[in-house]
Amino acid sequence: MKIAPFAVEEWMNEYEVGAKYNIAETCVDSISLDELFELTHTDKREFLDDICARRLTYGDIYSKPELLKGIASLYKTVNTDEIVTCHGAAGANHHLFYSIVEPGDRVISVMPTYQQLYSIPVSLGADVKVMHLEKDKNYLPDLDELRRLAVKGTKMICLNNPNNPTGALMDEALLKEIVEIARECGAHLMVDEVYRHLTQEDVWSPSAADLYEKGISVSSMSKVFSLAGVRLGWIATKDPSVLAACRSHRDYDLISCGMIDETIAALALSHKDEILSRNRTLIRENLSVLDAWVKSEPHVSYVRPKAGTTSLVYYDLPMDSYDFCRDMYHETGAFVTPGDCFEEPHSMRIGYAADRETLKNGLAAVSEFIKRIAKD
Structure with a gap:
């Protein structure tokens, strides 16, 4: 069976591991088992003992x-x-x-x-x-x-x-x-x-x-x-x-x-209520950070997301989105997804559900790159 290359996954596969500021991630900031046990008030030893005793x-x-x-x-x-x-x-x-x-x-x-x-x-x-x-x-x-x-x-x-x-x-x-x-x-x-x-x-x-x-x-x-x-x-x-x-x-x-x-x-x-409370708080506070950044950047625009963890942000610079995102990644460490992965040129998908500092630093790096490109 022939199938088209999966553009967004191929991009993630190639660049995600080495990213300095991963603001391409689409999951709400991932949790460890320790964090899950803390959120759910679960006895770690009891849980792991039960798992380890099971026949696989x-x-x-x-x-x-x-x-x-x-x-x-x-x-x-x-x-x-x-x-x-x-x-x-x-x-x-x-x-x-x-x-x-x-x-x-x-x-x-x-x-x-x-x-x-x-x-x-x-x-x-x-x-x-x-x-x-x-x-x-x-x-x-x-x-x-x-x-x-x-x-x-x-x-x-x-x-x-x-x-x-x-x-x-x-x-x-x-x-x-x-x-x-x-x-x-x-x-x-x-x-x-x-x-x-x-x-x-x-x-x-x-x-x-x-x-x-x-x-x-x-x-x-x-x-x-x-x-x-x-x-x-x-x-x-x-x-x-x-x-x-x-x-x-x-x-x-x-x-x-x-x-x-x-x-x-x-x-x-x-x-689920405990996890949803944590994650809704994170995406709502982080979207305010992204929204303020978009309003401060004269070269970008978007439709403010109503839900989820991602936004499609357009830029007005004469640069293909693959080149834009690849050059920015190598120059600043900021990792986003080219809009052309979704057949939306001159745009990038930004995931805003990472931890707050990663989001802020990543957006600052995007601004740094845009400033440099706009001068050229």
Whole structure:
């Protein structure tokens, strides 16, 4: 199977390890096991003794009951038997497409977004139609365009909410309009929700899996819960045909998730409120830092993110984004992601969920580079 190179992941693979100021990271500042134990008031010795005494079998094939209970608690209507766990959200997205998309199927996606949401369906031979999200519309889907594309028999509409890289957020009213479009044409509505719950305001984050009988939510422990090292994600849906297809294919490519990963994730989700409080505070305070920086820099602009951990920042300098980000990395140590990874030229994706000092120092380094380039 041929597939397009994954632009953003190839960039991260090449440059992330040596970065001095990593403000390309998309996870909320990652935590250690020690920090998890502290946040959850867990006895470290008791937890580790329990883990170390276990025989390393496959564990629960359909996942640890405590984990499924924790995942279900993130939704309003999803039950524990309506969840399929996978290796991260990346694994969940791939698994979902592989399980239900066939050659010739009409699949509607958006751009900019995480490349999986259009490149994998293309690789499977789907008839992929892409809606371009526009800056002057706050990167929200154009419903008239969606109605034109969503012909009868459309297999799937793929969205990302909150959006990566822009931080745009579809509210419940907009999602319900999209649900009606999907219902009218008979399509599944798949929403990559890996940044769900990371809002700038104290509002409930609606999920496609709660709003629509054919809605599908994909998420993970990585972004929201700061546990990317726990390679654990999931597909949540009330659609029995999707669940059956995913479980059937799961026997071929997964069998089960790691029992140690599941135990750690279950612990985190049993104390989700503590972790969410920590992480919402961090992204809200850090966005104020980013926002002040954007307002102070005459050469950059953006649409202020409403949720998530990333922003798409445009610059008005005559320099290709790959060259801009690469030269800046080597000159200053500031690491961001080229907008061209998302087919958005003259821009960069900045992740603002790192620790505060890294963000401040990284933005200062970007300013230093811009000042030098603007002089030339």
